[in-house]
Amino acid sequence: MDIFSSLLSGPVLTLLAVGVAIGLVIRALAALARDIPGLRIRLDQVQSQLDVQLSGIPTFKETIKEMQETITPQKQQVQKLQDYHNTLLETERKHALAQQDKKDSNEIMIHRRGSQ
Secondary structure, eight states: OHHHHHHTSHHHHHHHHHHHHHHHHHHHHHHHHHHHHHHHHHHHHHHHHHHHHHHHHHHHHHHHHHHHHHHHHHHHHHHHHHHHHHHHHHHHHHHHHHHHHHHHHHHHHHHHHHHO
16 A cells, blocks of 8 residues: 555656657657648648739739729720710709700790680
8 A cells, every 4th residue: 555655646747747648758759650641732732722813913003093094084984984874864854854944934824814
């Protein structure tokens, strides 16, 4: 029983915990060492894909700039057409009101003549 209680003592349990922790660290490092070549290959693949994407960015920026230069005059033209359309609508509305006023005034004249 004396051996059993000395095995469960604080310093022995601490040494055991430290030994297990060191074993886990060594095992993790060994697993990482095995995975490093595969991870390096994947990193190189991702890096090459990223390089391809990054090399295309200036081309895309140039395309966007050209599109904006093309679209800007068209936007201005659309605005002019919208303004013209709104002017026409307003003119039609005023004309319709004037026609209605003329019709109403003719009806009033007819009623006055009829009542006399």
